[in-house]
Amino acid sequence: MNILKLYAELQVNPQNKSVIRQISDFYEKKGMMNESMAFKELLEKKTHDKCTNSNIQ
Amino acid sequence: MINVQILTYNNKNTIKKTLDSVLDIKKNIFIGDYGSTDGTVQICKEYDAKIFNIKNLKKNEARNFLNNYSNDELNLWMQPWEILLQYNKKINNLNDKLFYSKILNNTIINWDIRIYNKNYKFINPIFETIDHKENIEIVDSGFTLASQFGHLSDGDLEIIQQWKQDKPLCSSPYYYEACILLSMQKYEDFLNVANHYFFIEKNNSMPLIMMRYYYALVQMYYKKLVKPTLQNLTLCLSKKPLMAEFWCLLGDVYYHLIKNFEISKNFYENAIILGGKRLKNDYWPMDITKYNKYPKKMIKSCEEILNNKSKYIHV
Secondary structure, X not given: OOHHHHHHHHHHOOOXXXXXXXXXXXXXXXXXXXXXXXXXXXXXXXXXXXXXXXHHO | OEEEEEEEOOOOOOHHHHXXXXXXXXXXXXXXXXXXXXXXXXXXXXXXXXEEEOOOOOHHHHHHHHHOOOOOOOEEXXXXXXXXXXXXXXXXXXXXXXXXXXXXXXXXXXXXXXXEOOOOEEOOOOOOOEEXXXXXXXXXXXXXXXXXXXXXXXXXXXXXXXXXXXXXXXXXXXXXXXXXXXXXXXXXHHHHHHHHHXXXXXXXXXXXXXXXHHHHHHHHHOOOOHHHXXXXXXXXXXXXXXXXXXXXXXXXXXXXXXXXXXXXXXXXXXXXXXXXXXXXXXXXXXXXXXXXXXXXXXXXXXXXXHOOOOOOOOO
C-alpha cells in the first residue's frame, strides 16, 4: 500500500471512501492509532453527509 | 529556583516586562549584552542581574559563555521581548533532562527546548538550538512564554552562511539559512536553499516536513504553481495527517489555483475533522487559526460560490 498514491487519489476525489479506509488501515498497521481513528471518523462523517444529502434530494 | 539567561541589545522597551515575569522563579539573572546604548543595562542592574559584555561573541558562544557561570542549577534561556506566563514550581535539579516550554507567538504555538543544565552546549550562531542526542528524553517543563517574532538582518544571514561553509555536510545550516531567507521574503533564494536542504537532509524529521510545508506555501502563493505545491503537501500529509495547516493549504490550492470549490471545501472540512484529533502532547508547531476559524471562513466562501453568490476571497 503506497500512502503517497492514496493521498494523490484523495486529491482527485476527496469523497472516495475506499481511499479514506485504506489510509486509515495504513496508519493502523504503522501503529499510528490516533491518525487511524481520525480517518475512521472522517469516513463516518462522509458516509453520514452523503446519506443526509441524498435524503434531502 | 532557576537561572535565567537573556541576551540583550537595545531592548529597553521590553526588557522590564521580561524581568518582572521571572522574579518569582529566578535564582540568578545572567545578561549577555551586545553593547546596548539605550539604558537596557541600567534597567537590568535594577534587577540585580549579573551583566556580561559579549559584544564579539556569536549567539551560541555567548550562551555557552553564560552557562559557565551557572553551577548545577537548571537554566532557562529567554529573549528580551518574551514574558513568562506560566511556570511549574516543581521543576528543580533534574540534571539529565532537557525541558520543552510552550511558546505563544500571536496565533502560532511552538515548543522549544528552553530549560537545560550547563552540560548542554548551544551550536547555532544565530538561533538558540541545543546540541543533544536524538534519544534523550525531552519533557514538558510546564512553562509557557509569550513571544514575538524576532528581527533578522543581512548580518545574521552572513553568519549562517559562514556556518554552512564551516560544516558543508551538516543539514542544519541549510535549514536555518532557508528560514532566514523566508522571513526576509527572498523567495527565489529560499527555494534554492530549501532544495539543497532537501538533498542533504537524511532524516525524515520534523524540520524536514515543516520545510516542505514552507516550500509548498511559497510555491503556492509566490510562484502560483500547482504541481510542486501538491507534491510537497502530499509528503507533508503522509507524515502528519492531523496537521490542519496542511489540509488548509491543500484547500487553498484548489480554491485559488485550480478553482474547484467543491473539492476545496472537502479539504477545509478535513482540516476541522482531522485537525481536531491532533494530540495535545504533539510538539509540532500549531497555527491555531487553521483548526477552526480559517477553514470555517473558507467553507462558507466555497458554499457561496457554489450557490452562485460569488464572493471570491483574494489573497
